[in-house]
Amino acid sequence: MLELKHELKLSKTRDEKARMNFVSGLRAHVLNDMATGMRAVYEGSVEPGFRRSAGRAPKNGPEVHKAIKPNEYFKFYSSLRVTAQDMVWQSVFPPLERNRDALKSKAAALSKSKRRERGSLTLQPGFEVPRYVSAIDVHLMAGNYDGEYETDDLAAGALYDNGLAVFSFGLMGQNLDDIGQSIAGFIRLKYPNLQPKKILDLGCTIGHNTGSWKDQFPDAEVHGIDVAAPCLRYAHARAEAQGRAIHFAQMNAEALDFPDASFDVVFSSMFLHEIPKKGIANIMREAHRVLRPGGLMLHMELPPNSQLSAYDAFYLDWDSAYNNEPFYKPFRDLKPEELCRQAGFDPKKYVQFVIPSVGWYGEKVWSDAATQPREVDNDKTGRLTDGILWYCFGAWK
Amino acid sequence: MSAARKTKGKGKAKGKAKAKAKVVHAAETRARQPMRRTIRGGRPYFFADPAIDKLLNMLVVLGSEVWTLRERLAALEAIHIRQGGLAVGELDAHEFSAEDEARLAAERKEFIDSLFRILQEQVEEARRR
Numbered sequence: 001m002l003e004l005k006h007e008l009k010l011s012k013t014r015d016e017k018a019r020m021n022f023v024s025g026l027r028a029h030v031l032n033d034m035a036t037g038m039r040a041v042y043e044g045s046v047e048p049g050f051r052r053s054a055g056r057a058p059k060n061g062p063e064v065h066k067a068i069k070p071n072e073y074f075k076f077y078s079s080l081r082v083t084a085q086d087m088v089w090q091s092v093f094p095p096l097e098r099n100r101d102a103l104k105s106k107a108a109a110l111s112k113s114k115r116r117e118r119g120s121l122t123l124q125p126g127f128e129v130p131r132y133v134s135a136i137d138v139h140l141m142a143g144n145y146d147g148e149y150e151t152d153d154l155a156a157g158a159l160y161d162n163g164l165a166v167f168s169f170g171l172m173g174q175n176l177d178d179i180g181q182s183i184a185g186f187i188r189l190k191y192p193n194l195q196p197k198k199i200l201d202l203g204c205t206i207g208h209n210t211g212s213w214k215d216q217f218p219d220a221e222v223h224g225i226d227v228a229a230p231c232l233r234y235a236h237a238r239a240e241a242q243g244r245a246i247h248f249a250q251m252n253a254e255a256l257d258f259p260d261a262s263f264d265v266v267f268s269s270m271f272l273h274e275i276p277k278k279g280i281a282n283i284m285r286e287a288h289r290v291l292r293p294g295g296l297m298l299h300m301e302l303p304p305n306s307q308l309s310a311y312d313a314f315y316l317d318w319d320s321a322y323n324n325e326p327f328y329k330p331f332r333d334l335k336p337e338e339l340c341r342q343a344g345f346d347p348k349k350y351v352q353f354v355i356p357s358v359g360w361y362g363e364k365v366w367s368d369a370a371t372q373p374r375e376v377d378n379d380k381t382g383r384l385t386d387g388i389l390w391y392c393f394g395a396w397k
Numbered sequence: 398m399s400a401a402r403k404t405k406g407k408g409k410a411k412g413k414a415k416a417k418a419k420v421v422h423a424a425e426t427r428a429r430q431p432m433r434r435t436i437r438g439g440r441p442y443f444f445a446d447p448a449i450d451k452l453l454n455m456l457v458v459l460g461s462e463v464w465t466l467r468e469r470l471a472a473l474e475a476i477h478i479r480q481g482g483l484a485v486g487e488l489d490a491h492e493f494s495a496e497d498e499a500r501l502a503a504e505r506k507e508f509i510d511s512l513f514r515i516l517q518e519q520v521e522e523a524r525r526r
Contacts, residue, residue: 017468019461019464023461076453079453090434093432136438142432149429324436
């Protein structure tokens with residue numbers, strides 16, 4: 001299990017650590033070993049069976065899903081994956097519940113720190129959290145991002161940070177910022193002339209990937225927005241603990257409070273797939289509006305179904321069917337280049353990248369990736385597995 | 398907003414007995430509550446009988462506790478070695494005395510019997526007929 005490296009880390013007993021280790025190991029087993037096993041079962045028996053009755057191979061993810069559903073290996077894979085997902089959060093609750101006082105006082109002290117360059121936190125009393133956040137427990141996380149259980153609560157942020165450390169079994173980086181570090185590092189190298197003065201991270205939750213932009217572009221003013229107050233409170237304390245000056249604010253990405261043409265980079269990670277189609281369109285339009293001409297919009301996401309094989313589409317769609325991710329498949333059924341065009345971006349200025357994880361491959365991959373474009377269709381793209389590659393798309397304004 | 402939603406839910410769950418107290422302390426409705434640990438909307442099941450998914454879940458949780466004990470034991474062994482009470486490899490090389498071995502054998506038999514007691518019930522019922 002990955003230990004958090006900052007001050008807000010929960011104190012845990014020997015047994016609590018062991019339970020987290022077990023869950024991390026279980027997840028690695030399910031998502032590496034069993035995922036490989038399931039593909040072999042599909043290729044060796046499910047797909048040939050489908051061919052025998054239909055006279056052709058399954059043509060998309062839903063057809064693969066339907067064919068594999070009665071298979072016993074699929075059932076064990078899925079049941080164990082749901083169990084492991086639940087155990088991730090359950091392993092965090094006991095130490096978190098015990099640490100709530102300590103967490104609050106540490107956060108309060110951090111927000112009064114006397115560093116020279118400091119970040120900020122702006123919340124809006126009475127802010128309306130959209131129903132696609134307030135009404136569901138995304139990825140089976142009880143309470144979701146916005147659950148509050150006392151005044152000035154930040155426990156949901158701690159649940160997410162500590163849970164992610166168990167969940168990711170090291171594949172999201174030592175600071176859970178592999179996505180941010182890989183992408184911001186890659187962009188800095190690929191576009192040396194891009195010297196952003198202001199950067200915005202949409203749907204930043206606990207700011208774990210927002211900080212990377214500050215690391216890669218230390219002179220830039222970096223902002224992170226989200227709808228969930230407990231995550232933002234935690235994000236602010238976490239950034240201050242790590243010495244990163246970031247400005248966090250409670251805002252809906254569908255209707256930003258920033259003026260037109262005020263940012264050089266608008267980024268998001270693992271964000272759009274949590275939002276219904278109408279909201280995604282609004283967010284893309286807002287990103288276009290707040291970007292300066294010559295600025296870059298970039299969304300790190302799961303790869304679109306149109307660019308994946310039928311089996312890989314099914315594999316990623318699993319979350320939509322079984323992990324409380326109702327908008328995940330509908331988002332991945334959209335065409336990213338179309339989304340950009342509809343938001344007002346010039347189709348000629350569309351970009352997409354498959355960026356190797358810096359934690360897995362080392363920093364050398366940035367220069368390789370910058371010169372050698374990779375294909376999306378790969379069983380490591382966007383998938384939490386050994387040798388992970390991150391997918392992102394966007395456009396220049 | 399979400400806090401208000403949860404406070405309301407909690408009020409209902411607590412029932413009418415505390416309604417009076419709730420009114421008095423209305424201004425403190427955001428006092429600390431335990432975090433909710435159940436998933437809204439339930440969880441998916443995959444086997445023909447959801448009991449199989451539930452049993453698998455229990456088995457994995459049990460596996461987690463077995464692992465937790467092993468880590469605790471490893472910690473205990475490491476501490477003993479560090480403090481000089483145990484030599485490296487001593488635990489693995491340990492042979493029980495004949496007396497200890499006999500006692501453990503009886504306890505092991507009891508353990509295995511209790512593990513499979515549920516099957517024994519069927520046998521005994523058949524014998525009664």
